[in-house]
Amino acid sequence: MPIDEWHSAEKRKSANPSQWKRNVIKKSIATGKSYLNYKGREIGERKTGPDCCCKKYKCFVQINEEDRKLILENFNKLEETYVQNVYLGGLIKTENVERERSKTGTGKKRSCSYKYYIKLGNRNIQICRNGFASIHGISKKRVDNVAKEYRDPTVTTPAQSSREKHQNRPNRIPSE
Ligand SMILES: [Zn+2]
Numbered sequence: 001m002p003i004d005e006w007h008s009a010e011k012r013k014s015a016n017p018s019q020w021k022r023n024v025i026k027k028s029i030a031t032g033k034s035y036l037n038y039k040g041r042e043i044g045e046r047k048t049g050p051d052c053c054c055k056k057y058k059c060f061v062q063i064n065e066e067d068r069k070l071i072l073e074n075f076n077k078l079e080e081t082y083v084q085n086v087y088l089g090g091l092i093k094t095e096n097v098e099r100e101r102s103k104t105g106t107g108k109k110r111s112c113s114y115k116y117y118i119k120l121g122n123r124n125i126q127i128c129r130n131g132f133a134s135i136h137g138i139s140k141k142r143v144d145n146v147a148k149e150y151r152d153p154t155v156t157t158p159a160q161s162s163r164e165k166h167q168n169r170p171n172r173i174p175s176e
Contacts, residue, residue, distance in 0.1 A: 059131025089150025
């Protein structure tokens with residue numbers, strides 16, 4: 001292709017205003033900057049959410065204001081939503097919980113639960129789900145989606161069952 005022809009084709013490609021607008025919005029959402037949405041409404045920059053006020057972890061006490069600011073800043077520096085999700089997923093771990101059958105037959109059976117952590121230097125600090133969402137300035141829905149798809153895959157496996165141990169016994173006599 002002659003160079004001037006290639007040039008005009010390239011120009012046509014990048015001169016698509018709706019594509020350009022979409023990219024600006026996408027990048028603004030990822031980096032947490034304020035932007036005008038498709039309807040022209042201004043969406044504010046990403047901020048730390050409300051204090052979870054939980055008594056169990058006291059998230060906003062454990063992670064002080066200075067640290068919260070730093071965490072959000074670093075999070076916003078990850079410019080791609082996917083990269084952010086991978087980062088968040090690395091902070092969510094799975095814990096095996098005994099499957100309990102409810103007596104009435106109602107209610108949800110839980111087979112695992114998630115644990116949320118904040119990494120400060122070399123320390124991993126466990127916090128609650130609400131605090132995790134607030135500190136990253138994201139919705140709880142996004143936390144749940146990340147937990148489902150990107151969480152740390154290592155799960156504590158239960159100890160070898162007694163049945164398996166029995167079968168492995170070397171001097172087992174056949175019953176026949
Ligand atoms: Zn909390």
